[in-house]
């Protein structure tokens with residue numbers, strides 16, 4: 001029995017699981033009155049915008065400095081200057097423009113910090129003297145990290161820019177990490193029941209947008225400048241994900257003495273219990289009877305399924321590391337066997353991650369955790385190495401492996417565009433535990449029927 005944390009044993013990537021740092025940095029879509037300006041080729045925005053729009057089935061706005069050949073050789077800061085001016089003219093309500101670097105503009109050495117100073121001293125003073133405008137340089141070269149670290153860096157840089165010491169408040173900073181509107185709703189429900197006031201970073205509940213009588217709406221985030229300023233005065237920070245928000249939590253602790261709790265991602269009953277206990281310790285607020293009941297309902301739903309249908313089911317999980325580890329922990333609680341975890345980058349922090357160490361100590365069967373993994377790591381094991389799976393958990397980019405190798409799959413993570421409405425449902429909290437367990441069960445049931453594999457069981461349970 002072993003559980004090894006290893007790097008994939010090839011150079012190069014075949015069908016990547018992750019995209020690049022600027023994609024994660026563009027998730028500043030969760031901040032109100034903000035339009036990011038991505039400094040690079042237009043494709044660095046186009047494909048991310050497409051992914052985000054496909055995932056949420058909503059429209060939103062993001063800009064590109066659209067660097068062309070001349071800029072790639074001689075530098076393209078003039079395009080940032082023009083881009084900022086155009087955005088301010090075109091969008092009178094925009095207050096924040098993060099300037100997000102990419103691989104090309106980092107390589108040519110464009111000084112986005114310098115251009116921000118120049119714009120603050122020049123354009124903003126001369127042309128927009130009465131307007132509140134914040135330009136935030138965010139360095140996110142694609143040859144470092146992944147979309148996961150891009151998100152982490154962006155939250156840290158926003159917080160670092162705005163957080164300002166003032167009067168202490170009873171609010172908690174809740175850094176959600178890369179989640180869905182349904183998750184934000186569930187987190188707000190849990191905190192609301194405990195009477196805990198929170199600043200949610202970055203707040204993307206609005207990406208489940210309505211069509212209103214006056215027309216369709218472009219989606220916007222809900223975290224405000226005031227929220228960001230107030231993060232320095234909170235009674236504490238809870239970052240639900242270690243790799244997507246952990247940096248900001250540490251910064252607030254170091255710079256402003258705001259105590260930080262990082263993780264665990266509240267996926268499953270166990271981790272949701274810990275989240276509520278952490279909130280209780282941080283705020284002194286009690287966990288009410290209503291949440292004990294919500295927990296009980298989730299346990300009841302899960303108990304109906306776990307031993308009968310989930311026991312010993314072999315699962316592969318891929319995606320963002322906090323999500324993957326949280327799902328693996330939940331699967332173990334359901335008596336399943338997550339046999340293969342694929343993490344799409346090689347963050348050196350993984351080897352010291354206590355949750356991964358815990359998995360390594362606890363599993364009593366063979367489990368592989370592969371860093372810097374790609375989809376070939378999954379496909380090759382299925383095709384050539386005799387890996388047998390009952391279920392795959394991951395985002396839509398792995399759908400062809402599920403189809404080709406006839407392994408049922410539950411879509412979870414980002415992006416999930418080949419199933420309807422998934423962004424409306426939580427995977428966190430007690431509601432998320434119920435939803436996940438029932439999605440997995442229903443997916444297995446459909447597979448049992450499709451393959452005529454003990455489908456009669458469904459008549460009698």
Ligand code: SF4
Pocket residue numbers: 020021022040041043044045102103104141142
């Ligand atoms: S890898 Fe580089 S060029 Fe490609 S999208 Fe990412 S930042 Fe842009």
